[in-house]
Amino acid sequence: MQPNTMSANLQLNEEGKLKHFLSIEGFSREMLTEILDTAASFAGMSEQQVKKVPLLRGKTITNLFFENSTRTRTTFELAATRLSADVLNINIATSATSKGESLLDTIRNLEAMHVDMFVVRHAISGAAHFIAENCAQHISVINAGDGRHAHPTQAMLDMFTIRQHKHDFDNLKVAIIGDILHSRVARSQIQALNILGAKEVRVIAPKTLLPAQVERLGVKAYHNMEQGLDDIDVIIMLRLQKERMNSALLPSESEYFKCFGLSAHKVKLAKPDAIVMHPGPINRGVEIESSVADGPQSVILQQVSNGIAVRMAIMSMAMQSSGVNQ
Amino acid sequence: MSKLLIRGGRIIDPANNLDRQGSVSVADGNIIAVGDELEAFTPDRIIEAEQQIVCPGFIDLSARLREPGHTRKGNIQSETRAAAAAGVTTLCLPPDTNPVIDTPAVVEYIKDKSEKAGYEQILPIGALTQRLAGNEISSMFALKQAGCIAVGNADLPLTKLQILRRAMEYADSHGLLLIYRPNEPSLSADGCAHDGAFASRYGLPGIPAAAETVAVAQCLELAQLTGCRVHFSRISCKGSVIKLQQAKKYGLNVTADVAIHQLHLTEDDMIPFDSAYHVDPPFRSDSDKQFLRNGLVNGTIDAICSDHQPHDLDAKLGAFPETQAGIAALETLLPLTLRLSREHPISLTQSIAALTEKPAKILGLDKGALTPGLGADICIFAPEQSWLVGHDSWQSAGKNTPFWNKSLQGKVTHTLQAGRTIYQQ
Numbered sequence: 001m002q003p004n005t006m007s008a009n010l011q012l013n014e015e016g017k018l019k020h021f022l023s024i025e026g027f028s029r030e031m032l033t034e035i036l037d038t039a040a041s042f043a044g045m046s047e048q049q050v051k052k053v054p055l056l057r058g059k060t061i062t063n064l065f066f067e068n069s070t071r072t073r074t075t076f077e078l079a080a081t082r083l084s085a086d087v088l089n090i091n092i093a094t095s096a097t098s099k100g101e102s103l104l105d106t107i108r109n110l111e112a113m114h115v116d117m118f119v120v121r122h123a124i125s126g127a128a129h130f131i132a133e134n135c136a137q138h139i140s141v142i143n144a145g146d147g148r149h150a151h152p153t154q155a156m157l158d159m160f161t162i163r164q165h166k167h168d169f170d171n172l173k174v175a176i177i178g179d180i181l182h183s184r185v186a187r188s189q190i191q192a193l194n195i196l197g198a199k200e201v202r203v204i205a206p207k208t209l210l211p212a213q214v215e216r217l218g219v220k221a222y223h224n225m226e227q228g229l230d231d232i233d234v235i236i237m238l239r240l241q242k243e244r245m246n247s248a249l250l251p252s253e254s255e256y257f258k259c260f261g262l263s264a265h266k267v268k269l270a271k272p273d274a275i276v277m278h279p280g281p282i283n284r285g286v287e288i289e290s291s292v293a294d295g296p297q298s299v300i301l302q303q304v305s306n307g308i309a310v311r312m313a314i315m316s317m318a319m320q321s322s323g324v325n326q
Numbered sequence: 327m328s329k330l331l332i333r334g335g336r337i338i339d340p341a342n343n344l345d346r347q348g349s350v351s352v353a354d355g356n357i358i359a360v361g362d363e364l365e366a367f368t369p370d371r372i373i374e375a376e377q378q379i380v381c382p383g384f385i386d387l388s389a390r391l392r393e394p395g396h397t398r399k400g401n402i403q404s405e406t407r408a409a410a411a412a413g414v415t416t417l418c419l420p421p422d423t424n425p426v427i428d429t430p431a432v433v434e435y436i437k438d439k440s441e442k443a444g445y446e447q448i449l450p451i452g453a454l455t456q457r458l459a460g461n462e463i464s465s466m467f468a469l470k471q472a473g474c475i476a477v478g479n480a481d482l483p484l485t486k487l488q489i490l491r492r493a494m495e496y497a498d499s500h501g502l503l504l505i506y507r508p509n510e511p512s513l514s515a516d517g518c519a520h521d522g523a524f525a526s527r528y529g530l531p532g533i534p535a536a537a538e539t540v541a542v543a544q545c546l547e548l549a550q551l552t553g554c555r556v557h558f559s560r561i562s563c564k565g566s567v568i569k570l571q572q573a574k575k576y577g578l579n580v581t582a583d584v585a586i587h588q589l590h591l592t593e594d595d596m597i598p599f600d601s602a603y604h605v606d607p608p609f610r611s612d613s614d615k616q617f618l619r620n621g622l623v624n625g626t627i628d629a630i631c632s633d634h635q636p637h638d639l640d641a642k643l644g645a646f647p648e649t650q651a652g653i654a655a656l657e658t659l660l661p662l663t664l665r666l667s668r669e670h671p672i673s674l675t676q677s678i679a680a681l682t683e684k685p686a687k688i689l690g691l692d693k694g695a696l697t698p699g700l701g702a703d704i705c706i707f708a709p710e711q712s713w714l715v716g717h718d719s720w721q722s723a724g725k726n727t728p729f730w731n732k733s734l735q736g737k738v739t740h741t742l743q744a745g746r747t748i749y750q751q
Contacts, residue, residue, distance in 0.1 A: 025527075102640075102643075102644070103644060103645070104643060104644075122645070124645040124646075124647050124648055125528060125529040125530050125599075125645065125646065125647060126528070126530075126598075126599040126645040126646040126647065127645040129598070129599045129645075130599065130644060130645045130646075134643075146529075146645070147529050147645075147647070148529030148530070148531075149528050149529035149530075150529070184529055187527070187529055211525070211526035211532070212521040212522050212523070212525065212526050212532055212534070213522055213523045213526055214526060216523035216526065216527070217523075217526060217527060
């Protein structure tokens with residue numbers, strides 16, 4: 001029996017247009033490509049004198065961050081501003097829920113203020129999905145990261161960056177290295193790469209940082225860089241949370257770097273034209289060496305700039321389906 | 327003297343190796359004849375049971391009633407009504423009420439409530455440790471005197487293996503059965519789903535099967551050491567079945583049950599983030615399910631329980647990991663058990679035995695059979711009748727079940743407890 005998948009229906013409206021963006025799972029290759037193409041049309045805008053389009057004028061977008069993240073929140077805020085939307089930033093980690101207000105009540109209160117879109121980050125897997133299922137009909141929900149589950153806009157900006165450099169996905173071999181177990185970014189990247197038709201997706205990590213039956217996510221698992229990086233076109237490093245150290249997961253930073261850190265020497269194990277990516281913020285000397293992070297093969301800063309265009313694309317597509325032009 | 331005749335049904339009584347058309351005669355709360363009608367018997371009341379099955383009332387080894395302490399989720403009144411509608415005439419109540427069942431006073435309270443609800447046979451399981459905190463053994467003798475059928479620590483851990491050992495020795499000194507739900511907390515930690523492909527895909531903290539099998543192995547060793555009789559409650563995986571099979575083969579006096587939903591659902595059936603599927607132990611892999619089913623067929627697993635855990639709406643409203651685990655399962659117990667005998671080479675008789683004869687034997691009760699002289703605990707059901715879960719007849723205060731709104735086959739029409747009709751469709 002095929003496992004149930006998260007229904008794409010929840011993410012699409014009756015006409016099959018984007019409504020919520022909660023997870024990469026369930027989307028077609030065409031839909032993901034449409035997002036990348038739309039993002040491409042926004043990408044040049046940042047260099048122009050006037051950086052705004054009036055697509056979402058009069059709409060209110062709420063950044064609902066139950067978990068701190070200055071960088072992600074800032075790019076969402078910039079994307080919304082460039083679409084001419086009004087933006088409300090709510091940092092709930094220090095606000096309502098700490099007073100015992102439930103997630104649902106927080107949402108209901110904001111709904112009552114006639115918000116049009118929620119951009120949600122939450123420490124629990126499934127939180128964005130729960131909000132999308134329980135909020136008012138007219139509201140779109142964009143998942144800006146939920147627990148270990150998904151970070152689909154990050155995955156799409158990574159796909160955008162890969163496409164910029166490698167043009168298409170069909171012959172690509174991609175390796176994702178680091179803490180796959182706790183990474184929502186990795187889960188979304190793996191789904192996006194598989195849907196977009198990448199030839200091979202690998203994960204490289206010690207078993208302590210791989211989820212159970214990881215192969216069933218559609219990857220090949222490796223436990224060392226020498227084999228894992230062989231013939232690779234795209235190297236994606238993941239951030240290693242400091243709190244994973246000195247637990248039973250890893251013995252020490254130095255041993256981790258020795259085995260799974262990306263040094264200039266290890267970059268050579270991949271194809272000569274391989275690109276190096278990282279969702280940021282990077283831990284220099286822990287998972288990646290400075291000479292690599294700042295080196296010629298690194299596209300890390302391009303990922304950040306691309307984040308704005310990709311988020312503009314997703315936000316405008318989601319809002320158009322909820323009747324922005326009516 | 328009140329006399330009742332149940333006429334024209336198919337009588338299935340595994341304990342007496344009986345499967346035949348016939349009638350059951352009841353007088354003054356006791357069964358007086360099974361099979362042929364007595365000649366000089368003039369009943370005050372007749373139940374026509376054509377096209378129906380007449381069997382002993384079910385004995386549920388684990389059903390939460392949520393009282394005392396958690397009455398937002400249900401109470402003795404509402405949940406015993408659900409039990410009656412499910413054909414369950416005797417049920418074991420785990421000790422994790424609030425206050426926990428660690429004093430005779432709490433047992434008295436439950437008895438009193440049970441009497442008021444008109445449902446007599448609630449068998450409390452006494453707490454193995456004081457406050458279920460896992461540190462100090464409870465006053466097991468007093469609990470037994472008050473009416474506890476066995477002792478257990480519900481789903482809560484013991485702080486040390488040494489405590490479990492001492493508790494088992496003490497329980498055995500008083501001839502008490504230990505009902506043990508195997509779980510090694512350091513391995514299950516914050517998990518909310520089986521540590522398999524589903525949890526990996528949706529980023530849910532996993533509970534490995536080893537969290538259960540490690541605890542089964544440890545407890546089997548201690549059963550050997552202490553001589554305490556152990557019943558393993560709600561096992562969920564292949565490794566547990568294999569370990570129990572070996573233990574039984576070498577003559578260890580242990581038994582086990584499985585929650586009915588574990589025999590039907592696996593991680594592959596879960597709807598992503600649907601809290602109705604949040605259950606502990608979690609839905610495991612298909613291979614685990616097959617082993618559990620085979621374990622039931624070959625007798626490694628003795629009984630089926632409902633693992634009834636009704637919840638209020640709020641408990642199930644939230645992001646999946648933050649919702650509470652459990653299914654309101656009493657009223658789907660019979661149809662799902664019948665489905666088992668339709669889908670698998672387990673006979674109808676064998677599946678009914680797992681709800682009647684077997685649990686009675688585990689608890690050492692003179693029940694679970696239609697033997698003349700015994701109290702008339704009887705379930706009459708229409709095996710082919712389809713009904714929609716959650717509609718009209720639903721009695722439990724909990725609406726938390728993955729079978730909600732689904733059509734199931736098999737419906738209880740009458741439930742008799744000591745000859746008294748406690749449910750009629």
